[in-house]
Each structure stands twice: as C-alpha cells, then as structure tokens.
Amino acid sequence: MIDQMESAAKGSDFDLYFGPAHSGSGNFGVKLKINGEQVVSAVSDPGYLHRGFEKLMEYRVPIQNAVISDRLCVLEALNWNLLHAEAVDELMGIDIPERAKYIRVIVAELSRIQSHIIWFGVLSIGIGFDTGFKLAFGYRDYILDLFEMITGGRVYPTGYICPGGVRRDLPDGAEEKILQVLDKIEEMIDLEELENPVFKARLKGLAVLTLYDAIRLGATGPVIRASGMKTDVRKDEPYEVYDRFDFEIPVRYEGDAYARFLIGVEEMKQSIKIIKQALRDLPDGPVIDKKLKKPRPKGKIPKGEVYVRNEVSRGEGAFYMISDGSGMPYRCKIRGPSFLHMIPVLESLLKGVQIADVPAVYWSLNICPADLDR
Amino acid sequence: MASKEEVFLEKVSSKFEVEGKIQRERRIWLSTDKVNLIPLCTWLKGEGFIHLSALSVTDWLEEGKYEVTYHLWSYEDRILVTVKTKIDRENPVIDSVVSLWDANAQAHEREMHELFGIKFEGNPNLTPLFLENWEGPPPFRKDFNWREYVKEKYYHKDDDTERVYYD
Structure with a gap:
C-alpha cells in the first residue's frame, strides 16, 4: 500500500477500482488506470445486476411481465411499466381508453420528476455536497407518497400500468394532492437553483461531450440534449397523448456536466407543466379496456413484432417484442439508455479527468445500472 | 401525396434487393440477405440514419436461423427503420457494423456475442460483459x-x- 502511494506520488501508473462496492457507484464498477491524480483510461465493468429479464419474459405472460418490467430500473419503475404495456397494447391492437392515457402520462411524468430528483441527489453526493442529497430525498418522498396512494406501492407499482390501461382509477382527492405535491417540488427546484454556486464550481467545463461524440457513442435523452441536439421521443414520435400538451425541450450547447445538470432541472419544470395540463384536461370514463378488465393469464397475443420507443427519464428506452401467437412473447429485447451511457460514453468521458471528479462525471450522466444489465 | 415512409421505401427498393413493409407511421421493416447488409447499412447511414437505437438477435430454433436486427433512427426524417437479416444458426458469423456506428455498435455487438454466441467479424473487443466465469x-x-x-x-x-x- 505504502509502496503504491509512493509510486503514485511520483506520478507512475496504478489501478483503481471505482465500485461495485463504492457507496457512490451503485452496482457497477469502473476499472480506472491512474497516473498521479489523473485518469488515463477507464473500462466499465457491468454485470452485477444482470438478471436476464429478456429471457425471463419469454417464459411469462404479460400480466407477470408487467411486474418484471418494474424492476428494469428501480428509480423510474413506472416509465418502464408504461413501455412494456405499450408494446403489448400495440401487439394486441388495443386502443386504450382516453382517461387511462391521461393517467399514464400523469404517473409517468411524476416518475420522471422523482427520478430527476434522485439524479440531483446523487450528483450532489458525487461532488461532496451532502445537503443536496438530503434535500432531494426528502422532497422525493412526497412523490412516493403519491405513488403509494395511486398504485399501492411506493417504489415498485407492481404493474400498475398494465396492458389495456391502468389497473385502477385515481382515488378520490388525488388531483388536489398531486397539485399540492407539485407546489412542493417547485419549492425544491427554487432551492436547487439557489445552491448553484457549488455546482458551478465543480461541474463547469467538466467532461465535455461534443455533439459529434454524443451521436457516435449513441447518447440519448438529457445527455445528448446537453450537447446541443434537440430531440425528445415525446416530441419526435408522440406516444399516449403527449402531442396535446404544450411543453418545451430544453437544449444546451456546452456539453459539460453543468449543462447536463441544468437540463435535468429544466426538465422537471417541463414535467410539472405537463402534469398540470393533463390534470386540467383529464376526461371521465373507464380506465381499462373492456376485454382486459379481468386479467386472463392464458390470453393469446396475436402474431407479430413491434418496436416501441419512449422517453424514459434517462434517455431513449425501447422494447422490441416478438410474439409467435402464444400467450408469451417469443423474444423481448429491451433497450436501456444507460447501456450506452455507461459503457462507451462513460469510458470516453472519464479519460483525462482527476480522481476527485470521477463520481461527478459518473453521476452527471444520470445513469442506472439496472437498465444496463437488465 | 405519398407519405415519407412510402417515398423512403420506394427509394430503398430501387437500390437494393430488400423486402420492405410499412407497419405504421414511422415504422419500416426491411429484410435483406446477409451479403447486402453492409452496403445497405452504409447507404442508410448516409441517408441520415445516424442513431443505432438497438441491435438485437432472435433465435428461430425450428428454422435453424439467427435473425440479426438493426433498429436505426433518423433524427431528420423521424423514421425508425429495422433491418433484418438471417444467418445460419450452426455457424453464426456476420460482418460487424462497427465501422458505421462506432462504439455504439461495438457495445451492442459485444452483448449479443455473449448472449447468443454470434461472431461479429471486425469487432475489436468481444469480451463478456455480464457473466463472470460462464x-x-x-x-x-x-x-x-x-x-x-x-x-x-x-x-x-x-x-x-x-x-x-x-x-
């Protein structure tokens, strides 16, 4: 150890393992080659959360798969729930009831906000700003309370957004409660912006991702938007009822970690805007398709294949589902945005940064090991 | 007036031997032979399909084939094209598209090599991603x-x- 430290002081090479047991990394490792204080090269080491969901889904019916889809990313379970339900809906050719579409949008946007709040929290931890973490997780709890009220589960909705609609209607008084929580979240965003000096000092100019590299390495979502590409699946190919709402896609051109942080803050504001519009226009009616009102475990899915894309909070999520006419999908390919953010993008961004900045770079990408490993 | 999907399909059919189908708005499926894959992908990239959304493999056991699928997105046209090609299941070898979609394709091919055992010729690094000592x-x-x-x-x-x- 002492030898190693001495040789490090001289500026020679040594290896450093960031994760998987690091408190700030999640279940994911990065093998770093260090020269002095500087990272020379980084190699991602995924696999600690590989549960083989794509294979598991081939052995289960959609009603069970909806529950599995929660686990695709702990931090934004409802967005993945929605994606799975949309894939099955499209295979079965179901046009779900209007009210269900609005409820789906509301809960998916709430899920996006709480995922972005976590992003803010862990990014704060990554730069040693503990207050930010506590602030974030405190305010996130308001949304978790909403989830408990609407879906029954705080983190995992256990297939609340199911094929054919949603499992149950919003409970009485939910609209007012959602609006109250949104006020709270706005309060938090104001606080976040007050704390900007800390973020500015640590994140400005750090880990710049050029637009050329962002496209080449396959970045999507907030990461590519911070590099200057105006793209968002909600606008590019509107799903559910996103085309009826008025919202902006935040874009920045700096491409550094600070730009990504600002995109996250701006996206929360836009999500609040969407939820308010959805609550205003929320129509009456059933929330689940008549055919699927009672879940039938032995129902058939027609033969076919679909590729469904969604904007999950981390970027572009997609389901490629093939059905051979039985009740279970023949093949399910899940495209998680973190797959590319955590392998090519992270490896290229870490080159040349200081050791102390590694967690900051890591968390500025808004990544989730669960949807990488699947 | 022909939709942008129809215009695109006509254009690609006149240049390559493909079987094309428009599924719905913004979804086009193309099946092609293994030999046409690289020329077709090169042309598609030049047409603006710069984002490889996903690369997947389906195992058609009864047929004895693997089907490799490339899901390509164009930021300009806002169309998703899926290119499908079938290869032999016993000797699964296919040319890599790393020269076109770079590190993005590299990571995807690495995953598919691990999970299905397909050799992507030209991919510089096919070491396992997820499974340790498998x-x-x-x-x-x-x-x-x-x-x-x-x-x-x-x-x-x-x-x-x-x-x-x-x-």
Missing part, C-alpha cells in the same frame, strides 16, 4: 434450458435441503 452455452439461445442448468450446476440431490428441487 462455462455453459450462450444463455439466450432457445435450446438452453436454464432451469435444468441451474439444477445440475447449483443444487445437489444428496443434500437434504435441496432434494425438493428434484421431486
């Missing part, structure tokens, strides 16, 4: 029975607490 066959193949594998590999018949898995 000795079994590629796990996502349809003929790989993971229930049997787990039973044989990790449970023992003579162990009183684990005998239940064999009853």
Whole structure:
C-alpha cells in the first residue's frame, strides 16, 4: 500500500477500482488506470445486476411481465411499466381508453420528476455536497407518497400500468394532492437553483461531450440534449397523448456536466407543466379496456413484432417484442439508455479527468445500472 | 401525396434487393440477405440514419436461423427503420457494423456475442460483459434450458435441503 502511494506520488501508473462496492457507484464498477491524480483510461465493468429479464419474459405472460418490467430500473419503475404495456397494447391492437392515457402520462411524468430528483441527489453526493442529497430525498418522498396512494406501492407499482390501461382509477382527492405535491417540488427546484454556486464550481467545463461524440457513442435523452441536439421521443414520435400538451425541450450547447445538470432541472419544470395540463384536461370514463378488465393469464397475443420507443427519464428506452401467437412473447429485447451511457460514453468521458471528479462525471450522466444489465 | 415512409421505401427498393413493409407511421421493416447488409447499412447511414437505437438477435430454433436486427433512427426524417437479416444458426458469423456506428455498435455487438454466441467479424473487443466465469452455452439461445442448468450446476440431490428441487 505504502509502496503504491509512493509510486503514485511520483506520478507512475496504478489501478483503481471505482465500485461495485463504492457507496457512490451503485452496482457497477469502473476499472480506472491512474497516473498521479489523473485518469488515463477507464473500462466499465457491468454485470452485477444482470438478471436476464429478456429471457425471463419469454417464459411469462404479460400480466407477470408487467411486474418484471418494474424492476428494469428501480428509480423510474413506472416509465418502464408504461413501455412494456405499450408494446403489448400495440401487439394486441388495443386502443386504450382516453382517461387511462391521461393517467399514464400523469404517473409517468411524476416518475420522471422523482427520478430527476434522485439524479440531483446523487450528483450532489458525487461532488461532496451532502445537503443536496438530503434535500432531494426528502422532497422525493412526497412523490412516493403519491405513488403509494395511486398504485399501492411506493417504489415498485407492481404493474400498475398494465396492458389495456391502468389497473385502477385515481382515488378520490388525488388531483388536489398531486397539485399540492407539485407546489412542493417547485419549492425544491427554487432551492436547487439557489445552491448553484457549488455546482458551478465543480461541474463547469467538466467532461465535455461534443455533439459529434454524443451521436457516435449513441447518447440519448438529457445527455445528448446537453450537447446541443434537440430531440425528445415525446416530441419526435408522440406516444399516449403527449402531442396535446404544450411543453418545451430544453437544449444546451456546452456539453459539460453543468449543462447536463441544468437540463435535468429544466426538465422537471417541463414535467410539472405537463402534469398540470393533463390534470386540467383529464376526461371521465373507464380506465381499462373492456376485454382486459379481468386479467386472463392464458390470453393469446396475436402474431407479430413491434418496436416501441419512449422517453424514459434517462434517455431513449425501447422494447422490441416478438410474439409467435402464444400467450408469451417469443423474444423481448429491451433497450436501456444507460447501456450506452455507461459503457462507451462513460469510458470516453472519464479519460483525462482527476480522481476527485470521477463520481461527478459518473453521476452527471444520470445513469442506472439496472437498465444496463437488465 | 405519398407519405415519407412510402417515398423512403420506394427509394430503398430501387437500390437494393430488400423486402420492405410499412407497419405504421414511422415504422419500416426491411429484410435483406446477409451479403447486402453492409452496403445497405452504409447507404442508410448516409441517408441520415445516424442513431443505432438497438441491435438485437432472435433465435428461430425450428428454422435453424439467427435473425440479426438493426433498429436505426433518423433524427431528420423521424423514421425508425429495422433491418433484418438471417444467418445460419450452426455457424453464426456476420460482418460487424462497427465501422458505421462506432462504439455504439461495438457495445451492442459485444452483448449479443455473449448472449447468443454470434461472431461479429471486425469487432475489436468481444469480451463478456455480464457473466463472470460462464462455462455453459450462450444463455439466450432457445435450446438452453436454464432451469435444468441451474439444477445440475447449483443444487445437489444428496443434500437434504435441496432434494425438493428434484421431486
């Protein structure tokens, strides 16, 4: 150890393992080659959360798969729930009831906000700003309370957004409660912006991702938007009822970690805007398709294949589902945005940064090991 | 007036031997032969399909084929084109598209090599991503029975607490 430290002081090479047991990394490792204080090269080491969901889904019916889809990313379970339900809906050719579409949008946007709040929290931890973490997780709890009220589960909705609609209607008084929580979240965003000096000092100019590299390495979502590409699946190919709402896609051109942080803050504001519009226009009616009102475990899915894309909070999520006419999908390919953010993008961004900045770079990408490993 | 999907399909059909189908707005499916794959992908990239959204493999066990699918998105046209090509299941070799979609394709091909055992010729790094010290066959193949594998590999018949898995 002492030898190693001495040789490090001289500026020679040594290896450093960031994760998987690091408190700030999640279940994911990065093998770093260090020269002095500087990272020379980084190699991602995924696999600690590989549960083989794509294979598991081939052995289960959609009603069970909806529950599995929660686990695709702990931090934004409802967005993945929605994606799975949309894939099955499209295979079965179901046009779900209007009210269900609005409820789906509301809960998916709430899920996006709480995922972005976590992003803010862990990014704060990554730069040693503990207050930010506590602030974030405190305010996130308001949304978790909403989830408990609407879906029954705080983190995992256990297939609340199911094929054919949603499992149950919003409970009485939910609209007012959602609006109250949104006020709270706005309060938090104001606080976040007050704390900007800390973020500015640590994140400005750090880990710049050029637009050329962002496209080449396959970045999507907030990461590519911070590099200057105006793209968002909600606008590019509107799903559910996103085309009826008025919202902006935040874009920045700096491409550094600070730009990504600002995109996250701006996206929360836009999500609040969407939820308010959805609550205003929320129509009456059933929330689940008549055919699927009672879940039938032995129902058939027609033969076919679909590729469904969604904007999950981390970027572009997609389901490629093939059905051979039985009740279970023949093949399910899940495209998680973190797959590319955590392998090519992270490896290229870490080159040349200081050791102390590694967690900051890591968390500025808004990544989730669960949807990488699947 | 022809939709942008129809215009695109006509253009691609006049240049390459493909079987094309428009599924719905913004979804086009193309099937092609293995030899046409690289010229077709090169042309598609030049047409603006710069984002490789996903690369997937389907195991058609009865047919004895693997189907490799490339899901390509164009930021300009806002169309998703899926290119499908079938290769032999016994000797799964296909040209890599790393020269076109770079590190993005590299990571995807690496994953598919691990899960299905397909060799992507030209990919510089196909080391395993997820599975550590894996000795079994590629796990996502349809003929790989993971229930049997787990039973044989990790449970023992003579162990009183684990005998239940064999009853």
